[in-house]
Amino acid sequence: MLDEKATTQALAVMATKFPKVGSSLVADSDFHFLLAVILSAQTTDAAVNRVTPALFAAYPQPENLMQAQPIEVEKYISTLGLYHNKARYLVACARDLVNNFASQVPRNHRDLQSLAGVGRKTADVVLAERFHIPALAVDTHVERVSKRLAMVATDASVLQTEKVLMTKIPQEEWIHAHHLFITWGRQVCTARNPACASCPLLAMCQEGKRRMNEVNV
Ligand code: SF4
DSSP: OOOHHHHHHHHHHHHHHOSOOOOOOOOSSHHHHHHHHHHTTTSOHHHHHHHHHHHHHHOOSHHHHHTSOHHHHHHHHTTSTTHHHHHHHHHHHHHHHHHHHTTOOOSSHHHHHTSTTOOHHHHHHIIIIIHOOOOOOOOHHHHHHHHHTTSSOTTOOHHHHHHHHHHHSOGGGHHHHHHHHHHHHHHTSOSSOOOGGGOTTGGGOHHHHHHHHHHHO
């Protein structure tokens, strides 16, 4: 299992290869950023950014969106996966914001997760990206890469993965680490075909060595 020091070293290697990482979701307000993060589930930031200008123009405030029918919202987001559910979540989330939080996006986990369509990962991303509150959102890439590198046990739950990574990575690095894992997972350590042969982390990665041995048998 990689300890704190080795985990920091691995992240430094990732940062050398990808010096510029970060969220590319575009939004002009806390409310619209929250909507964008909800929409980004199982799709790319680029796909979300293509649909949000028209959506945001149609619904500038939670009060506008809460009065919409989901079917009206669907026409703005129909190019995204799960758009039926996402349209329902957006309307319900706007209603929760108006009814429970004076139309303001809350700045803590508990209140964020009380909103329709907002789970722990979405709350983490909003806290980190919009309010610069340290959080380490665990998505499929963060989970896969951290487990392959043995920073986290392979049978750890998403919540356990988040907790373990938070103990191994300094708090001021959580947000940056989240982006490094995602970029590494998309471009190097992909789900189906990780580039182990050319990976600069191979020397410290048991999973990579195992895969290379299989190839060489
Ligand atoms: Fe992923 Fe392979 Fe690199 Fe390990 S060596 S981090 S499994 S790409």
